[in-house]
Amino acid sequence: MDTLIVNGSLITGDGITFLEKASVRIRGTMIVDVTPYQEASNEGDRIIDAGGSVVLPGMVNAHAHGCIVGPSMPSGSLPLSTEDVSYQRNRHLLSGTTTLLNVCGLATPDEIGSGVLGPHALDIHVSTAHTPSSLAAAGISDGAGLSAQHLAATIDDMLARGAKALGEAGGGQTLGGGAQDYRYLPLAIEKVTGVAIHPKIARQFKEAVLGRRLDGAAAASDDELEGLLDRHALDGHLTAEQLRRIVVETVMPPVHLAMRGLAEIAAQSERVGMAAIFHNAAPTAATIVQLAETYPRARMIAGHSNHPMFLPEEAVTTATLLKDRGVTIDVSTLDCIATRWRNGPENLDHLATEGLIDTLSTDYAGGDWDTILSAIQRMIAKKQMPAPRAVALAAGNVAKAIPELAGDRGLIERNKQADIIICDAHNFARVRHVIAKGRLVVKDARIV
CATH class of the missing domain: 3.20.20.140 (Metal-dependent hydrolases)
Incomplete structure (x- = not known):
């Protein structure tokens, strides 16, 4: 069986390890070895050179x-x-x-x-x-x-x-979460008023009526609701009582x-x-x-x-x-x-x-x-955590938390499933190539 070799700098997904120059050797769907960088290969081997990029687990x-x-x-x-x-x-x-x-x-x-x-x-x-x-x-x-x-x-x-x-x-x-803000409450208010509102406004209405814990704590008075309606140009479309009823009947059942x-x-x-x-x-x-x-x-x-x-x-x-x-x-x-x-x-x-x-x-x-990698890049850029630890949040850590889902993957190491991505070294959110189960499925940011 031919070997696919990925050469580059690796973050293995365990939260600790960074290998500046390494070779990942893949046969079939599995990683068979991770070794120091080796330029030489056997006849028939395929090589992906990820020099200048970073190699991560899928x-x-x-x-x-x-x-x-x-x-x-x-x-x-x-x-x-x-x-x-x-x-x-x-x-x-x-x-x-x-x-x-x-x-x-x-x-x-x-x-x-x-x-x-x-x-x-x-x-x-x-x-x-x-x-x-x-x-x-x-x-x-x-x-x-x-x-x-x-x-x-x-x-x-x-x-x-x-x-x-x-x-x-x-x-x-x-x-009473985000879907109430972006879907259910805006639809209920538009049905009554004919006015489409932004989800951020729907969230304000919801929390004014019910409180952030949906327990009525710190709920707004009618005068405060009227002021909120006026601020968002809905004062001629809804009364405070109508708004309260719409929110309660939409969110709480x-x-x-x-x-x-x-x-x-x-x-x-x-x-x-x-x-x-x-x-x-x-x-x-x-x-x-x-x-x-x-x-x-x-x-x-x-x-x-x-x-x-x-x-x-x-x-x-x-x-x-x-x-x-x-x-x-x-x-x-x-x-x-x-x-x-x-x-x-x-x-x-x-x-x-x-x-x-x-x-x-x-x-x-x-x-x-x-995207997950955009959040990882943010954490790295803001120095909230080092790159190996940030990558592990969506790799090795998930494998530990839900091994039934990912116990055989999430890490670039021997005998793990060959799920590997290659990203720009200075912006992990830019994905160049994706290997899934040993097969190149995204090449140059295009599905193949």
Whole structure:
């Protein structure tokens, strides 16, 4: 069997190791050796010279949406179009992700979609959140994509069929998160007023009526709501009472059930011993801390711990409490690195500076997610952590947190799956080549 050799400077993904000049030797789908740089090769060997670039393990994205053909999001909404799913998959691959966990949670493993869309170089897996309260919360918030087979599915059934983790427990649709800002609340307000509002304004309305924890704490008075409506030129379209009713009726119906769903999934994680991903935001933080204490053997991952519903100091305090209780702290790029349409980088920066981040993902952010490598590049440029440690957040650290998903990859070392990316040395977000399972699938930033 011919050998593919990648020569260059390596960051291996373990959080520590940088090899200035090395050769990665690949046969079939596996890395067979990592040696000091060797220019000579056997006849028939193929060589990729990554001199001037940096060689990294393929990114493992353990919290994403939009890459399957089944029900979308924890709300069980209608699937995305096949065109949109293909677009999302290609974006992830071109940005250096080679393994992805789609955590909508209510699709089945056969809805990954290879039969509909054909095979893809991105290795896609699904999670399961098929508990009674999670399914009921989805049905109240949307549920248009749920069929009888989804409603009858169980955690055990989905794991037996290949699901790699539990969750996402809760979601932006069912727990007053980002999807309420960019989708549900703007649609509800436009239906009444005929006026389309920006998600940032929807978030202001939501938090003014319900508070950041959805508990009514520090809720605005009618006069304050009227002032907010006036500030956004909606005073002639809505009264304070109407705004309050729209927000409550749109956001709150699934919340109680979704909170119960968190507890169900924590209990299931302890029972079956699988990692479970939780919607971590201001409304759920205290509950997740309590669940970590109640189910100490559950393998809990606090998703998007930089959620914009947290103030920066709250994000740090919550992550510290959870980490002290054995919870894995995941952060997501959302749209907070380069796009910044709805979200900024403040919470991410605070968590990185405090050394609280375990893993790094994208989430979805209404489809506006920024790339994992753009966040890694930001952390390196701001000297929040050294490059090997930053790369490990979406490589070796994910392999440790969810070995069922990535135990055989995430590291450039012997006997690991040959998932490798080659990036510009001075900007890791610029991906030149991607090797997935030993095959060159992106060359010169184009899918081949």
